[in-house]
Amino acid sequence: MIRDFGLIDVGYLMLAARWTLLLAAIAFVGGSIAGLLLTLLRVQPFAPLRWVASAWILIVQGTPLLAWLFVFYFGLALIGFPISTWLAVIAAYSLYASAYLAEIWRGALQSIPRQQWEAGSALALGFLEQLQHVIIPQAIRIAIPPTVGFLVQLIKNTSLAAVIGFVELTREGQLTNASTFKPFTVFIVVAAIYFAICFPLTQLSRNLEGRLHVARRVS
Amino acid sequence: MSLVACRDVVKRFGTNTVLDGVSLEVAAGEIVAIIGRSGSGKSTLLRCVNGLEAIQDGSIRVGDTTINAPGADLRAVRQRVGIVFQSYNLFPHLTVEKNITLAPRVVKKISDRDARQIASDVLAKVGLSEKVNAYPDSLSGGQQQRVAIARSLAMNPDLMLFDEITSALDPELVGEVLKVLEALASQGMTMMLVTHEMGFARRCADRVVFMHQGKIWEQGSAATFFDNPKTPELTSFLSAVLH
Ligand SMILES: Nc1ncnc2c1ncn2[C@@H]1O[C@H](COP(=O)(O)OP(=O)(O)OP(=O)(O)O)[C@@H](O)[C@H]1O
Ligand SMILES: [Mg+2]
Numbered sequence: 304m305i306r307d308f309g310l311i312d313v314g315y316l317m318l319a320a321r322w323t324l325l326l327a328a329i330a331f332v333g334g335s336i337a338g339l340l341l342t343l344l345r346v347q348p349f350a351p352l353r354w355v356a357s358a359w360i361l362i363v364q365g366t367p368l369l370a371w372l373f374v375f376y377f378g379l380a381l382i383g384f385p386i387s388t389w390l391a392v393i394a395a396y397s398l399y400a401s402a403y404l405a406e407i408w409r410g411a412l413q414s415i416p417r418q419q420w421e422a423g424s425a426l427a428l429g430f431l432e433q434l435q436h437v438i439i440p441q442a443i444r445i446a447i448p449p450t451v452g453f454l455v456q457l458i459k460n461t462s463l464a465a466v467i468g469f470v471e472l473t474r475e476g477q478l479t480n481a482s483t484f485k486p487f488t489v490f491i492v493v494a495a496i497y498f499a500i501c502f503p504l505t506q507l508s509r510n511l512e513g514r515l516h517v518a519r520r521v522s
Numbered sequence: 523m524s525l526v527a528c529r530d531v532v533k534r535f536g537t538n539t540v541l542d543g544v545s546l547e548v549a550a551g552e553i554v555a556i557i558g559r560s561g562s563g564k565s566t567l568l569r570c571v572n573g574l575e576a577i578q579d580g581s582i583r584v585g586d587t588t589i590n591a592p593g594a595d596l597r598a599v600r601q602r603v604g605i606v607f608q609s610y611n612l613f614p615h616l617t618v619e620k621n622i623t624l625a626p627r628v629v630k631k632i633s634d635r636d637a638r639q640i641a642s643d644v645l646a647k648v649g650l651s652e653k654v655n656a657y658p659d660s661l662s663g664g665q666q667q668r669v670a671i672a673r674s675l676a677m678n679p680d681l682m683l684f685d686e687i688t689s690a691l692d693p694e695l696v697g698e699v700l701k702v703l704e705a706l707a708s709q710g711m712t713m714m715l716v717t718h719e720m721g722f723a724r725r726c727a728d729r730v731v732f733m734h735q736g737k738i739w740e741q742g743s744a745a746t747f748f749d750n751p752k753t754p755e756l757t758s759f760l761s762a763v764l765h
Contacts, residue, residue: 422607425574425607426600426629426677427601428629432629
């Protein structure tokens with residue numbers, strides 16, 4: 304039975320966007336924690352741990368996110384560990400985010416000249432002290448724009464979770480379309496909501512970048 | 523007992539032997555200038571003395587620590603041995619004061635107040651008291667290099683290593699940095715310095731060491747060294763640099 308697309312549907316879509324945001328937020332936090340660990344593993348001096356971290360990143364970046372959603376949702380259930388949709392999407396998206404964030408952050412760390420580490424060593428700072436006081440403060444400024452850029456990707460990619468029945472913005476759009484059959488209107492509204500979420504983030508990243516740069520310059 | 527003792531030091535990078543049996547002692551209060559062609563191993567020698575590079579054979583002692591011994595406390599050594607590089611390597615995200623106080627606070631756990639007092643003392647020594655709150659990129663090369671010296675001095679080292687610290691500077695800025703070195707010399711600081719400033723080496727150093735192909739080829743007191751080179755290699759090096 305086909306009904307009209309009304310303001311109420313816009314409301315429902317906006318409510319569904321909560322789950323998009325919540326999933327992106329949890330995955331970003333989970334991915335950041337794991338990503339930070341991976342980043343540290345990749346710059347620390349003990350080679351075997353560096354290899355483990357590199358392997359993790361290579362594998363995750365070389366496989367589709369969709370495959371991980373299936374692994375966590377259907378795969379685990381098959382071998383006798385069924386987990387909820389929520390848990391499966393959180394696991395898959397955190398895993399996905401960890402690899403990309405680790406790669407972004409390692410790039411930022413490695414863009415700091417070797418001489419900065421050396422100046423730290425020469426002053427008797429230990430490895431972690433060099434990282435904390437010399438390298439990370441400089442790397443953050445470099446890392447912010449691509450990190451926010453990735454967060455925007457992450458938010459848009461949460462739409463994939465619809466395939467295992469996770470209801471977020473895109474899935475809600477599909478459902479609305481099924482009962483109103485106004486695909487153009489529905490998905491324009493869906494796109495507009497994604498844009499309304501992502502655009503301010505992009506602007507924020509530009510502002511932060513500018514501000515951190517200015518803070519360094521003022522003397 | 524000498525402050526620094528290098529014995530038959532061998533340093534290789536892969537198959538490239540960069541230090542080939544270097545033995546050198548430096549007494550407390552002594553100023554040793556190291557000269558030689560590009561690639562002769564001068565920088566590598568300094569970097570080995572504070573443990574930035576590991577050595578493959580021989581031994582290096584600083585004070586009573588053999589720094590190449592397994593488990594040697596390199597952190598303790600580096601607190602007593604300062605090194606200043608050609609490229610300053612100041613921390614660009616920190617003010618001059620924070621550049622200087624970082625290691626005293628973090629490594630020596632000196633209180634913020636005392637560390638700032640130290641910063642103001644060492645900045646006075648290099649004549650840059652007014653730049654305490656400046657960021658490095660607002661300073662000239664000569665000023666940045668003086669801050670780098672002050673940053674090392676803030677750890678109150680027994681030995682200072684200087685690696686061509688005036689080579690990246692415009693000629694008119696070299697003098698202000700050399701003046702700081704001369705002042706340090708007159709206060710009795712022990713120094714090993716790699717330099718291309720032959721006039722400065724002659725004037726300030728107690729001893730001059732000529733390195734060639736990873737070896738100490740010739741050395742002597744600054745007074746006689748430049749006038750009576752004994753080896754043809756030094757003769758040709760000196761005639762090249764003194765035009
Ligand atoms: N990290 C490194 N890895 C590999 N080779 C190196 C490294 N550092 C130095 N070398 C090599 O060691 C040799 C000596 O270098 P070093 O920097 O000690 O020379 P130098 O006498 O200081 O020369 P310059 O006057 O150009 O500074 C050179 O052949 C150089 O290529
Ligand atoms: Mg050199």
